[in-house]
Amino acid sequence: MGSHLGVVAGVSFLLLGGCGSETLLAGEGREADVTIDAEARLDADGGMESDGAESAADDAGDACMPVAEICDGIDNDCDGAVDETFDFRSDLDHCGGCRVSCRDLPNAIASCAEGSCRIDACLRGWIDLNGYAPDGCEFEYECTPSATREHCDDGTCADAMDNDCDMRTDDTDPDCECGCVPEMCNYLDDDCDGLTDEDCPTGG
16 A cells, blocks of 8 residues: 555656656556656646647737837738838828938928929029939039029020029020020021120121
8 A cells, every 4th residue: 555655656746847758666676657748738727738728829929919000011000901001102201112201302392202202492502413302402503593494585595694593504495486595796686685796896
């Protein structure tokens, strides 16, 4: 009777002491192999917890946890769509893609149109010489525009001034019938002001 209780106590001790394969004494001089599942473990109540319960817990941990959508290429709000609250065609902060900003172009007032940054105006003293919006108005040029375009009809193409601040003086306007250019001594009204060779010295 005492030997039987000793074996039971030994088995209980080894079961509580660890996992894996253990060799248990089954009476004096005899051995018995008892294998404990290495994938099982004791739960808080002293019972055994199986791999199935652990897998279920892992799956629950992988579930999408909805948060406010941000522009990062991830479905943050778990609705099956990515960055759906952002309009890449017109968003100043995400123009054409996440975090492509049109707000801080150097020396420029800009907008987002059709997914690209566009310079609407340059700050005074600067021009967009290369026509490349991402680097803003990159050329320093002291000029105050008095016209959006030099034109024959208002005389701005023949006043020896850069009225539209494009670094060109007295532009030739292709829409002008006469094609205004600065006056030359050629018996023609080159500058379209109704006078011919008015600036030329008189012969004598």
